[in-house]
Each structure stands twice: as C-alpha cells, then as structure tokens.
Amino acid sequence: MSDRIWTAGLTVIGDEILSGRTQDKNVAQLATWLNAQGIRLGEVRVVADRQEAIVEAVDTLRARYDYCFTTGGIGPTHDDITVDAIAAALGVPVVIHPEARAMLEAHYETRGGLTDMRLRMARVPEGASLIANRMSGAPGIHIGNIYVLAGVPHIAAGMLDALTGQLEGGLPLVARTIGCWVAESEIAELLATVERSREGVTIGSYPFFREGRVGANFVVRSTSQEDVDASIADLTAGLEGQGRTVVEGGI
Amino acid sequence: MSDRIWTAGLTVIGDEILSGRTQDKNVAQLATWLNAQGIRLGEVRVVADRQEAIVEAVDTLRARYDYCFTTGGIGPTHDDITVDAIAAALGVPVVIHPEARAMLEAHYETRGGLTDMRLRMARVPEGASLIANRMSGAPGIHIGNIYVLAGVPHIAAGMLDALTGQLEGGLPLVARTIGCWVAESEIAELLATVERSREGVTIGSYPFFREGRVGANFVVRSTSQEDVDASIADLTAGLEGQGRTVVEGGI
Structure with missing residues (x-):
C-alpha cells in the first residue's frame, strides 16, 4: 500500500x-x-x-x-x-x-x-x-x-x-452514489463547487430519463472515505436546500 | 459507392x-x-x-x-x-x-x-x-x-x-454465419485455408461452451456476396466431410 x-x-x-x-x-x-x-x-x-x-x-x-x-x-x-x-x-x-x-x-x-x-x-x-x-x-x-x-x-x-492479490496497487478508490429527480443542468454549479472543495475527489454525473421524468445519479470517488462522505453530505445539503429528495445509493 | x-x-x-x-x-x-x-x-x-x-x-x-x-x-x-x-x-x-x-x-x-x-x-x-x-x-x-x-x-x-445516408461510404460488408458443434482447434486449418482462398474474405471464429459441449460460430465477411457464399459452401463441405452437422445462421 x-x-x-x-x-x-x-x-x-x-x-x-x-x-x-x-x-x-x-x-x-x-x-x-x-x-x-x-x-x-x-x-x-x-x-x-x-x-x-x-x-x-x-x-x-x-x-x-x-x-x-x-x-x-x-x-x-x-x-x-x-x-x-x-x-x-x-x-x-x-x-x-x-x-x-x-x-x-x-x-x-x-x-x-x-x-x-x-x-x-x-x-x-x-x-x-x-x-x-x-x-x-x-x-x-x-x-x-x-x-x-x-x-x-x-x-x-x-x-x-x-x-487477484498478485499485483501491487495503491489505496483502492472508494465510491458512494446518490440519486435525485433533478435535471443535471440545474445543479451543475453545485456539483462543480463540491468537487473543487476537496483535492482528489471526483464527482460523476449520470443523467437519465425514466417514467417520463429526468433524474441523475451522482457518484463521488476518492481514495479517502472521509472525503467521499463529506462531499456526499455537502451535495445532499445543497439538493435538500432546494427542496429536493436525495436517494442514497442512487435511483 | x-x-x-x-x-x-x-x-x-x-x-x-x-x-x-x-x-x-x-x-x-x-x-x-x-x-x-x-x-x-x-x-x-x-x-x-x-x-x-x-x-x-x-x-x-x-x-x-x-x-x-x-x-x-x-x-x-x-x-x-x-x-x-x-x-x-x-x-x-x-x-x-x-x-x-x-x-x-x-x-x-x-x-x-x-x-x-x-x-x-x-x-x-x-x-x-x-x-x-x-x-x-x-x-x-x-x-x-x-x-x-x-x-x-x-x-x-x-x-x-x-x-443516416449522409456520409459517403463504400460497398457495405456482407456477412454470413454458420455454427457447428466442433472445437475450433479441430478445424483451424480448414478455416485458414478457406480464408486464404479468396482475397478480401475474412472468417471470424467464435467458440462457446454450452450445455456441456464445445461449439463455434464462423462469420464470413466480404464486400462480395458471391465470395461470402462460395466460402460458406467450402466451409460447409469441409465440416460435413468430417461428418459434422452445420447450422445455417449460427448456433
């Protein structure tokens, strides 16, 4: 390691x-x-x-x-x-x-x-x-x-x-996903801000169209569990601040 | 064209x-x-x-x-x-x-x-x-x-x-598939011989393991329908000459 x-x-x-x-x-x-x-x-x-x-x-x-x-x-x-x-x-x-x-x-x-x-x-x-x-x-x-x-x-x-286990590697990436019934274009700034606030954290945005509605899943990745959890908390607060419901694990 | x-x-x-x-x-x-x-x-x-x-x-x-x-x-x-x-x-x-x-x-x-x-x-x-x-x-x-x-x-x-239809292209590739319950290793020479016998013809061999038996599908491709058909005929004759059953369209 x-x-x-x-x-x-x-x-x-x-x-x-x-x-x-x-x-x-x-x-x-x-x-x-x-x-x-x-x-x-x-x-x-x-x-x-x-x-x-x-x-x-x-x-x-x-x-x-x-x-x-x-x-x-x-x-x-x-x-x-x-x-x-x-x-x-x-x-x-x-x-x-x-x-x-x-x-x-x-x-x-x-x-x-x-x-x-x-x-x-x-x-x-x-x-x-x-x-x-x-x-x-x-x-x-x-x-x-x-x-x-x-x-x-x-x-x-x-x-x-x-x-398996034979190749030298580093710290595994940790990922956590949340989902929300929101058009990704409406929260693009929030995503960018949260991603920039912690080095080594990346946030992927995966939009979808289901049951006649638009939504997106957001995957936060880092080698640090702490940074992933803090970023998910920030994202969730930002979304809930707009009156939206966040689904842990994705939709 | x-x-x-x-x-x-x-x-x-x-x-x-x-x-x-x-x-x-x-x-x-x-x-x-x-x-x-x-x-x-x-x-x-x-x-x-x-x-x-x-x-x-x-x-x-x-x-x-x-x-x-x-x-x-x-x-x-x-x-x-x-x-x-x-x-x-x-x-x-x-x-x-x-x-x-x-x-x-x-x-x-x-x-x-x-x-x-x-x-x-x-x-x-x-x-x-x-x-x-x-x-x-x-x-x-x-x-x-x-x-x-x-x-x-x-x-x-x-x-x-x-x-669709907006990009200039050439002759479309024609493909035909046959399948056979045979280990591809047993007919590798036949495949190579048939492929070599017509320029521009390629033969792909796609082995599988199903129902406890090995088999393979063979896809013949060329821009010439005639060459594809002739190659399929040669392959089929080679396989049937070994007492094998050939499935048109693949297995």
Whole structure:
C-alpha cells in the first residue's frame, strides 16, 4: 500500500468487437477487478486482428501505465495472433511453454488428444510465465508488465481470479452514489463547487430519463472515505436546500 | 459507392466506462450503424474526462480514418469537456451556436427556462454544424471529419438516425454465419485455408461452451456476396466431410 496511484491500460483485440457482432464485456469486468486491486484503468484501445495495430497499442500502453492488459486473440485459430504480436513488440521469439504444453495435454487427454493446432495455445513470447485458467486448458500469459487474457469473458474472469492479490496497487478508490429527480443542468454549479472543495475527489454525473421524468445519479470517488462522505453530505445539503429528495445509493 | 474502403475511428469519452460503473453500448451501436453505411470501424479508444487525453485520441483518429466519431461528455456539467477538447485539437475557439441556442430555448421553454449551465450545451467549436437530436434539446456536433455524439446510447442513436445516408461510404460488408458443434482447434486449418482462398474474405471464429459441449460460430465477411457464399459452401463441405452437422445462421 502506498499513496502512489497505480494505473493500467487495456488493449481489446478483436474484429468481432469492431464489427459490432459482439458486445464487449471485458472493459467493465477488468475495470471493476482493477478497482479492487487499487489500480485505475486509464485507457482502453480496441484494435483489429492485425499485428501492427496490436503492436502499436501494446507498445504505447505498456510504456504509459504500470500494467498493460490485453484480451482476445489467444485461441487456436488463424485469427489468433496476439502472442505473435506481443513477441514482436518485445523483440523476442515465440516458443512453446513446456508447462502450458503439459496443461493442454492433460486437458485434451480425454478430448481427442493434443493436435498441432491445439498446441498453438502453448505458444508464448520467450521469457513469459503462465496465468492459470481453471475454465479451459489454455492459460493466460504474463511477461514484463503485460498480462495477456482470453477474450471470452468468463475465461478472462478465471484468469483474473488467478491474479487477484498478485499485483501491487495503491489505496483502492472508494465510491458512494446518490440519486435525485433533478435535471443535471440545474445543479451543475453545485456539483462543480463540491468537487473543487476537496483535492482528489471526483464527482460523476449520470443523467437519465425514466417514467417520463429526468433524474441523475451522482457518484463521488476518492481514495479517502472521509472525503467521499463529506462531499456526499455537502451535495445532499445543497439538493435538500432546494427542496429536493436525495436517494442514497442512487435511483 | 466505390471500391475504396471507408473507415472510421471512435473515441469514447468517459470516466464512467473506465471505472466499470457503466457498460459501454456505443461501440457496438456505432459499429452496426457504420456497417450499414458501408464504413468500417477501424479502432476505438476509451479515454478519461481529461482534455489532453481526448485531444490525443481525436487528433490521431481524425488523421488516420475517414471519419472520427466521439461519444460522451457533451452534457451541461463540469465533467463535460468534449467541446473544449475538440476545439483545442482543431485550434479554434468555442462559440455559442445560435441555432443550438434556439433549440435549447424551445426545449426548456416549458421546463424552467434556459439557464447559464444549460446554455453550455449550445457551445461548439467555431465553424461546426449541428446534428439533430429528437430525443432531447441538445444537438450533436459536426466539424470537419469529426462527429460528436451524446454518451447516453438512445440519444446517440437518435443522432445516428439524423446522419443516416449522409456520409459517403463504400460497398457495405456482407456477412454470413454458420455454427457447428466442433472445437475450433479441430478445424483451424480448414478455416485458414478457406480464408486464404479468396482475397478480401475474412472468417471470424467464435467458440462457446454450452450445455456441456464445445461449439463455434464462423462469420464470413466480404464486400462480395458471391465470395461470402462460395466460402460458406467450402466451409460447409469441409465440416460435413468430417461428418459434422452445420447450422445455417449460427448456433
């Protein structure tokens, strides 16, 4: 634990996201997991299954953030080129990881055996270690500050479980939400004033239109519970001073 | 219509996506809409509500792609800084758009009037035109090859409706899907061979695990319906040659 803020970038690899065929779920999943580790997701890039696009994103994000995650493109098929791209970014060859081979052999022993194409899933950039994956035979990959996860969300979740508590982070962000049936435009000044009054506090405003009425939820975040609580108290006082009802936890 | 491939980049602006609080829906929505316009989504960046982050992403994507979209950060509150960031990227001042002011005045006439904070939603980079928004008073913004949309998905959808048919595009991508109860690792070679046999054809392989069995859907895409159909025929023949049943449309 330290006051330093730890950060991560994510590269989502996959034509299926860019084509609109698949709704990404890994951004929200990784962001939530990172929060619990005391690490903030600073940026996401979604790129196509093209080596130069993956290399550009990974190279930028691994230099810019403490941790660099990728999701997608580690299966056995021709469009799974993440490992080759990461190896190219790092300037190392691709090798078969003996432990990954053993895991796949065990997994496929009763499922038709380990074919050449399945063995592709044991390929790693030289020097990498594995991230256990209890959902399927194929492991994730860790090399330097890069963490290579599966694209299928529940498999990525299994890999994140294996990484839980393993990454150094800072103080986790604390968040508290209140909701109010108010147009955000009417209290924009109040929000700005309360946010400015405590360093490190951010207030997000999330308007909605429901049941024929406008409302908004306000999420106050900080690494300090005390500052979050004080900001929520100020916001609540400001809203109630206008005769409005505040709903703790949001609407 | 031309053979040239038209492309777009998207910058999603919002701390709420990076914090995991909100599941983004605009990537899939925009991608699907772009497909229908004959434009391919080439890359997405998700950035925080920070001016330098927005400027970097927009500057890169507007140079790299034919069209540059943004979603989010155009509301009335302190964290809505998209307009300022786009103006900074283009090196132009922010001005009040008279037509946007008139639209907001009409919208808020029966809703408490146009306050200073609400008037923020009429701010545009100098030289911009408006994108109609039938869902709420606040319009989207068009300047150069940049299209600034709302973050709330149904409001963004309304703005896309207003843009439908307005952007030059190429031949739309045609896609056809088949599904099969097969481990993708067993037919990876077949997929690669069929993909290689016709230029401009891409085959995506999307494995799943359901009802205790592994399967996969295969999506064949090209601007040529003929090539898509021929590739589907080859894939089907390859799978049926292994005694497998192919499900048209996917499983």
